[in-house]
Amino acid sequence: MALSSPEATILNTAKIPENPSSPCSIHLQKLPHLTDYLPNLKPLPNPLEKNTLYHPPAGFYINQSEVVLGKIILDLSADSEAVSSHSPQVAYSRAGPRWQVFFDPKDIKAAIVTCGGLCPGMNTVIRELVVGLWEMYGVRQIYGVTAGYRGFYSRDPIELNPKLVHNWHKLGGTALETSRGGFDLNKIVDAIEHHGFNQVYIIGGDGTMRGAVNIFNEIQRRKLNIAVAGIPKTVDNDIGIIDRSFGFQTAVEMAQQAINAAHVEAESAVNGIGLVKLMGRSTGHIALHATLSSRDVDCCLIPEIDFYLEGEGGLFEFLEKQLKENGHAVLVVAEGAGQDMIPRTEAQKEERDESGNLVFLDFGAWLKSELKNWWARDHANELFTVKYIDPTYMIRAVPANATDNLYCTLVAYSAIHGVMAGYTGFVSGLINGNYAYIPVEEVAHARNEVNTKDHKWAWVRSVTNQPDFVKP
Ligand SMILES: Nc1ncnc2c1ncn2[C@@H]1O[C@H](COP(=O)(O)OP(=O)(O)O)[C@@H](O)[C@H]1O
Numbered sequence: 001m002a003l004s005s006p007e008a009t010i011l012n013t014a015k016i017p018e019n020p021s022s023p024c025s026i027h028l029q030k031l032p033h034l035t036d037y038l039p040n041l042k043p044l045p046n047p048l049e050k051n052t053l054y055h056p057p058a059g060f061y062i063n064q065s066e067v068v069l070g071k072i073i074l075d076l077s078a079d080s081e082a083v084s085s086h087s088p089q090v091a092y093s094r095a096g097p098r099w100q101v102f103f104d105p106k107d108i109k110a111a112i113v114t115c116g117g118l119c120p121g122m123n124t125v126i127r128e129l130v131v132g133l134w135e136m137y138g139v140r141q142i143y144g145v146t147a148g149y150r151g152f153y154s155r156d157p158i159e160l161n162p163k164l165v166h167n168w169h170k171l172g173g174t175a176l177e178t179s180r181g182g183f184d185l186n187k188i189v190d191a192i193e194h195h196g197f198n199q200v201y202i203i204g205g206d207g208t209m210r211g212a213v214n215i216f217n218e219i220q221r222r223k224l225n226i227a228v229a230g231i232p233k234t235v236d237n238d239i240g241i242i243d244r245s246f247g248f249q250t251a252v253e254m255a256q257q258a259i260n261a262a263h264v265e266a267e268s269a270v271n272g273i274g275l276v277k278l279m280g281r282s283t284g285h286i287a288l289h290a291t292l293s294s295r296d297v298d299c300c301l302i303p304e305i306d307f308y309l310e311g312e313g314g315l316f317e318f319l320e321k322q323l324k325e326n327g328h329a330v331l332v333v334a335e336g337a338g339q340d341m342i343p344r345t346e347a348q349k350e351e352r353d354e355s356g357n358l359v360f361l362d363f364g365a366w367l368k369s370e371l372k373n374w375w376a377r378d379h380a381n382e383l384f385t386v387k388y389i390d391p392t393y394m395i396r397a398v399p400a401n402a403t404d405n406l407y408c409t410l411v412a413y414s415a416i417h418g419v420m421a422g423y424t425g426f427v428s429g430l431i432n433g434n435y436a437y438i439p440v441e442e443v444a445h446a447r448n449e450v451n452t453k454d455h456k457w458a459w460v461r462s463v464t465n466q467p468d469f470v471k472p
């Protein structure tokens, strides 16, 4: 049947090359390997071969040639960027067990550390690293470094085993404790050497991964037989390349409770506004996803969009209309939104946390008072209520849900297999639904901001009907 919509016309006339599969080549991101700087290391057969419970079937081991593509959506029309520039498609090594390993389990002394803010699932990742190393590869020396990076040089590591970590996946937070700051490169690498750790698993966010790059470089410079693997953790979902971090979906789910409460409060008041602030230092992913799944939100404000309060096309005008039509409105704001609107003292402009992250002012509280001022000014004699809900830590200080727990298991096992195979300076992560190894250097600098030009943001706009804040 002939297609007659305008979209169909565009599709039918697009210049699609005769052989669309030919134009693209593949560029594999090279993973650092211990033999890059220790060429005399000898491979061993994978100890999984001797596992008494599990006999690896044919096809179990991953070949070096197996890759995961960084981009799976391509424009194959002849004049598209990808095709006309012949730019190669970026690919990453597929994660999983290798036939050869570069560690003898009896010589392994593994260290696990957690850094930065909490994220649901951190305990599961620790648990799965311990159980995976112990059960799959027969490793018996596994240690937890407590209190983040500073713990390497200021605390005694604690011994971990499957019995001890048995229930950890049911607990929020990190049993190893975490902290910000305290990154002292030489002290950390000295301590790693001093303790005899030869596998270091680092669970943390963008800051942590930048630290991991430095540790990896210093280990290479000292030519140490120590592999470093990162496992990206970011409740904000601000790390690029990977689809998302473990814990993100749990946080979005928890945020629903706050939005529901704000909705009930707003609906039950005369001219009621429910205002919810959700985490997201520099990205609005949690706010966006929580908004899309809730459907009760009338306006979602994130750091990636410019918006204004007063005048035509502004927030107050929009709320006025909402209150007139529905009697209530629900606003969701990301923590990092509107920071440049709040007046700051010189000291506040400089304030940073121990890791060097800028300390944000409470946009939700500021907006609440601005809303009240606006209403008092323009509608002095009408009732008005703003209920402000700030569930901050409640969305991240919880155990991971089932989906995130599964992700934690697979990402931890991927990291173990990669390290056993001698890879180092890499992270394991989910790319387009598949587990892959990515050079940590790349991950440490890859940002993941909300793309306000894509369909997802357009759906937010259509679900909420909020203005686009383009000044007339
Ligand atoms: N550029 C950097 N170089 C080295 N270490 C860093 C860097 N940025 C942050 N860190 C360290 O990484 C750890 C966690 O960083 P932080 O930004 O607090 O959290 P996250 O890793 O979750 O983003 C802290 O110990 C901090 O000192």
Ligand SMILES: O=P(O)(O)OC[C@H]1O[C@](O)(COP(=O)(O)O)[C@@H](O)[C@@H]1O
Pocket (backbone or CB within 6 Å): 116, 117, 118, 205, 206, 207, 233, 234, 235, 236, 279, 280, 281, 335, 353, 396
């Ligand atoms: O109060 P804390 O522990 O510094 O955490 C607050 C920050 O932690 C986060 O949840 C996550 O930040 P990180 O990924 O950098 O750890 C941010 O959204 C928030 O700004």
Ligand SMILES: [Mg+2]
Pocket (backbone or CB within 6 Å): 116, 205, 206, 207
């Ligand atoms: Mg961070």
